[in-house]
Each structure stands twice: as C-alpha cells, then as structure tokens.
Amino acid sequence: MVPAMPPVVHLRNAVALTGRFPALAGVDLAVEPGSVVVLEGSNGAGKTSVLRACAGLLAVTSGAIEVLGCNLRADRTAVRRRVGMLGHAAALYDDLTVVESVRFAVRAAGGDLAGLDAVLDRLELSGRLRRTAVGRLSAGQRRRVDLAALVARRPELWLLDEPHASLDAAGRDLVDAVIRDAAAGGATVLVASHELQAVVPLADQVVTLAGGRVADCWSPAGADVGVRTGVTNVASAGAVGVVPAGVPGGVAGVPGGVAGVPGGVAGGVTRVAQAGAAGGVPAGVAVPVGVAAPDLVTPTTDAAAATVPGAPAPAVTCEAVTCEAVSALPASALPGTDAHVA
Numbered sequence: 001m002v003p004a005m006p007p008v009v010h011l012r013n014a015v016a017l018t019g020r021f022p023a024l025a026g027v028d029l030a031v032e033p034g035s036v037v038v039l040e041g042s043n044g045a046g047k048t049s050v051l052r053a054c055a056g057l058l059a060v061t062s063g064a065i066e067v068l069g070c071n072l073r074a075d076r077t078a079v080r081r082r083v084g085m086l087g088h089a090a091a092l093y094d095d096l097t098v099v100e101s102v103r104f105a106v107r108a109a110g111g112d113l114a115g116l117d118a119v120l121d122r123l124e125l126s127g128r129l130r131r132t133a134v135g136r137l138s139a140g141q142r143r144r145v146d147l148a149a150l151v152a153r154r155p156e157l158w159l160l161d162e163p164h165a166s167l168d169a170a171g172r173d174l175v176d177a178v179i180r181d182a183a184a185g186g187a188t189v190l191v192a193s194h195e196l197q198a199v200v201p202l203a204d205q206v207v208t209l210a211g212g213r214v215a216d217c218w219s220p221a222g223a224d225v226g227v228r229t230g231v232t233n234v235a236s237a238g239a240v241g242v243v244p245a246g247v248p249g250g251v252a253g254v255p256g257g258v259a260g261v262p263g264g265v266a267g268g269v270t271r272v273a274q275a276g277a278a279g280g281v282p283a284g285v286a287v288p289v290g291v292a293a294p295d296l297v298t299p300t301t302d303a304a305a306a307t308v309p310g311a312p313a314p315a316v317t318c319e320a321v322t323c324e325a326v327s328a329l330p331a332s333a334l335p336g337t338d339a340h341v342a
Contacts, residue, residue: 094135
C-alpha cells in the first residue's frame with residue numbers, strides 16, 4: 001500500500017493575533033496535495049488571516065502550523081520561495097512596465113524566468129501592454145499583472161485572496177482556467193472568496209470560517225450546491241427549453257441572487273430553495289419543469305408544485321483536522337431559509 005501524502009497545509013488549534021485581537025482562534029484545517037480549497041465567511045471571519053499565516057506573514061502564537069512540511073512556528077520564512085500569494089492590493093511598482101514588474105517579482109522570489117513570455121500571453125498581457133507602465137493600467141489589468149507574476153513563479157502552494165476582484169467576465173474566466181491548470185499541474189490552491197457562485201465550481205472542498213474558527217466544511221461533489229450556497233444553479237431543466245441547463249438566475253424569469261434553485265430535477269420539478277424577494281416564490285415551493293417564464297415567479301396551485309416542508313441541512317462534522325463531505329440532500333429535505341452566502 002502506498003502511504004498517504006501528508007497535507008500541504010496542516011493547522012491544528014492554530015491561534016494568531018492581530019494586536020490583541022485573535023484573528024485565528026483555534027483553526028483546525030488540512031489541505032491535501034493538488035486540491036483546490038475555498039475559504040468562505042463574513043468579513044473578519046479569518047479567511048485572509050489563514051492565507052497570511054500559510055505564507056508566513058502572520059505569526060501563529062499557539063497551536064501548530066505546517067506548510068509544505070515546514071514548521072512555520074519555528075521559521076516563518078521557510079516556505080517563502082515555495083508559496084505564491086495574490087492579495088487584495090497589487091504588489092506592483094507604478095513606474096515599472098508590465099514585463100519589468102513580472103520579471104522583478106520572479107527574480108525576487110528566486111524563480112526561473114523561462115516561459116515568461118508564454119505566461120504574459122496567457123494572461124493577455126502581450127503586445128503594447130508589455131511595455132506599458134503599471135501606473136497607467138486599469139484595475140483589472142493590474143490584477144492580471146499580479147497574477148502573471150504568481151503564475152511565472154510556479155509556486156507549489158497558491159494563496160489567492162478574492163482572485164476575481166476587479167475583473168470582467170473574460171478576466172474571471174481566465175482566472176478560473178489558470179486555477180484549474182495549476183491544480184492539474186500538481187499545485188495546491190487555497191482561495192478566500194465572498195463570491196461562492198464563482199469559486200465553488202472550482203473547489204474540491206469548501207471551508208466556512210466564523211470568528212476565527214472552522215465552522216463548517218463540505219465537498220461540492222455530491223452536495224446540493226444550490227441549497228448550501230443559496231446560489232441559483234439550474235442544472236437540468238434545459239430539456240424543456242424554458243431555462244437552459246447551467247444558466248444562472250436572472251434568465252427566463254428566475255430572479256438572480258434571490259431564488260436559489262438547486263441543480264437537478266427531482267420528481268419532475270425544479271426545486272426552489274430560496275424565496276424570491278422580487279418574485280413572490282414562497283420558500284420551498286417546487287415549480288414544475290416547463291412552466292412558462294412569467295409564471296416562474298408566481299405561486300402555482302398545480303399539485304406538482306406543493307410546498308416542500310423545510311428541514312435543516314444534515315449535520316457536518318469537523319473533528320480535529322478532517323472534514324466529512326456532505327452527502328446530497330434528499331428531494332424532500334429542502335431548507336427554505338438557510339442561504340449560505342458570504
């Protein structure tokens with residue numbers, strides 16, 4: 001039997017302070033090699049603090065933290081050249097050009113400049129943009145330069161804080177593709193984000209932080225993502241031609257962001273988990289597949305659209321450093337009010 005590889009990130013009852021404030025108040029977390037793990041939670045929950053601790057930028061004062069096999073309580077600089085972090089603010093000098101900025105970042109980290117041109121092309125920073133001073137770029141372009149510097153370094157552990165911030169739809173798709181490529185190439189990716197609808201499709205595991213602790217953790221594989229996140233996610237109603245498969249809310253009469261439609265169709269109905277604030281669909285109402293768009297936001301008296309009693313989501317255990325994956329919710333157990341949105 002091949003022994004299991006140790007976690008790339010392993011926190012055990014980790015406590016970190018910002019001044020006197022406990023930014024981390026006893027975090028238990030294990031991140032497996034090659035996985036994409038999403039950290040979510042409200043402002044101040046500890047998402048960025050976990051990333052900074054893993055980068056050696058925030059000292060863990062008690063408990064344990066090991067990153068890439070290194071004890072960061074003993075030496076916070078031990079992993080600096082093996083870890084790449086994309087923070088809220090771009091770590092760039094305005095007077096350097098795009099290519100100079102990326103080259104400088106790679107050299108400062110002791111990286112290899114081979115493949116730099118390919119990275120710039122991949123992040124759509126070629127042509128005249130290469131010679132443009134960073135100070136003249138838009139916020140989205142600066143974000144792509146910062147990401148290019150990380151990609152060119154080829155770190156073993158990627159730490160991404162709100163990676164979609166300031167990017168348009170094309171830029172967000174580009175970030176998603178880069179994250180998938182990194183994981184496919186063997187890197188481990190830890191993402192902090194408020195935008196679950198953007199990052200959950202990328203994730204192997206979602207970890208919820210609250211008050212500096214792990215409050216919940218689940219795997220999108222096999223879970224009813226619409227119920228867990230409150231994100232509209234129509235997965236298989238496209239056969240009737242009313243709501244195309246995979247189309248988010250806001251299309252064909254589904255209020256975007258207010259009606260969480262879990263993926264899948266059970267018993268011939270599209271299940272509505274969240275009451276549409278703008279549409280009048282009661283929480284838990286099941287709307288028959290094929291209902292016309294105008295009727296999709298109006299309560300129906302059809303027998304197939306009877307209200308499904310709400311029920312709490314199944315309990316999830318987060319013991320020590322492991323997280324039990326959440327199994328798919330049965331069609332009859334459909335929470336009507338627990339929108340899990342950061």
